[in-house]
Amino acid sequence: MKVPLSGPDITELEIKYVNDVLKSNILSIGPVIETFEKKVAEFTGTKHAVAVNSGTSALHLIIKSLDIKDGDEVITTPFSFVASSNCILMERAIPVFVDIDPYTLNMDMDKIESKINKNTKAILSVDVFGQPMNMEYINCLAKKHGLKVIEDSCEAMGAEYNGVKAGKMCEAGVFAFYPNKQITTAEGGIIVTDNDNLADLCRSMRSQGRPITGLWLEHERLGYNYRLSELHAALGVAQMERIDEILKKRDNVAHMYSSRLKHIKEVTVPYIDPQVNRTSWFVYVIRIDEKIDRNKVMQYLLESGIGCRPYFTPIHLQKYFREMFGYKEGDFPITEQVAASTIALPFFSNLREDQVEYVVEKLQEAIKKCSR
Numbered sequence: 001m002k003v004p005l006s007g008p009d010i011t012e013l014e015i016k017y018v019n020d021v022l023k024s025n026i027l028s029i030g031p032v033i034e035t036f037e038k039k040v041a042e043f044t045g046t047k048h049a050v051a052v053n054s055g056t057s058a059l060h061l062i063i064k065s066l067d068i069k070d071g072d073e074v075i076t077t078p079f080s081f082v083a084s085s086n087c088i089l090m091e092r093a094i095p096v097f098v099d100i101d102p103y104t105l106n107m108d109m110d111k112i113e114s115k116i117n118k119n120t121k122a123i124l125s126v127d128v129f130g131q132p133m134n135m136e137y138i139n140c141l142a143k144k145h146g147l148k149v150i151e152d153s154c155e156a157m158g159a160e161y162n163g164v165k166a167g168k169m170c171e172a173g174v175f176a177f178y179p180n181k182q183i184t185t186a187e188g189g190i191i192v193t194d195n196d197n198l199a200d201l202c203r204s205m206r207s208q209g210r211p212i213t214g215l216w217l218e219h220e221r222l223g224y225n226y227r228l229s230e231l232h233a234a235l236g237v238a239q240m241e242r243i244d245e246i247l248k249k250r251d252n253v254a255h256m257y258s259s260r261l262k263h264i265k266e267v268t269v270p271y272i273d274p275q276v277n278r279t280s281w282f283v284y285v286i287r288i289d290e291k292i293d294r295n296k297v298m299q300y301l302l303e304s305g306i307g308c309r310p311y312f313t314p315i316h317l318q319k320y321f322r323e324m325f326g327y328k329e330g331d332f333p334i335t336e337q338v339a340a341s342t343i344a345l346p347f348f349s350n351l352r353e354d355q356v357e358y359v360v361e362k363l364q365e366a367i368k369k370c371s372r
């Protein structure tokens, strides 16, 4: 049996909407992107949504819009996909890392304030593996010190903390739509915000710095081509119409795993903060006891046709971060300890029960073979 790590959930509806665009003759800057943006804004409960060609582009435009630049410091997590720090480097600002909480795997709240100084401009929090952060607390800290808050919810679309949707309680939030995310546009991302000015700036910069209303060859500011095509937006519209169904299917898969894995003493299943009243599963990441050789377990799973991955390599230990900032092993010990123990198991909305059973069976065999 082969079980891939991830896969999109595409139905006849997505195919129809994409075909409709192909037949419409408008392939970019048309009505479908507006429909997609409206659906996402309604879903999140924000005034605006601005769709772009990737989650990374979305983060970059927010950094630009908030005028974060050379030498400014932005507090963030080293345990994330690298884009959440790259967007800061793109404007020559400095990511300042805070070690994580070993349970939620998000930034450790108690370690944030000591990193704030006169150069700090913003907190960029990441909802890791779909678990939203306590944004009320982050906002309090930000208000006290005059900082902006950006929420990278690229992994958390649909999750709710204390009844508030991920991405909503901040200056600007971001979702991403690469095929392994909860919903996909193949490639794509979106900025959600209540701030009119920030939304306008992002709309202008995603399309070569053109004014929102104005002539095609008029350019008010440095911009980019970060536009999302109508084809991609059509995929997004169909996925948004199905998002509740998709999140429910992902919930089911997570429960199939958890009910089978929680009895295995060498395995720690994902922890969910009790304040999270709606989960949104991005990946299913387990942690393996340190007495077991994690890399050997992964090797065994791969040889058994099971996709798996060590989510994440800590950002501060990536080659160019070491070179730029002199980071080394031991700088963020909890992040490093967690990163050395994780395995992302196959996870997508159409994963079948027999596939989950096969993964669990092979995982148990691997654990028996791989104790140190």
Ligand SMILES: *Cc1c(COP(=O)(O)O)cnc(C)c1O
Pocket: 054, 055, 056, 057, 080, 081, 083, 084, 126, 152, 154, 155, 176, 177, 178, 188, 189
């Ligand atoms: C997926 C993801 C992004 C954006 O990725 P793109 O591939 O640029 O869409 C950003 N931050 C995090 C934490 C992510 O998981």
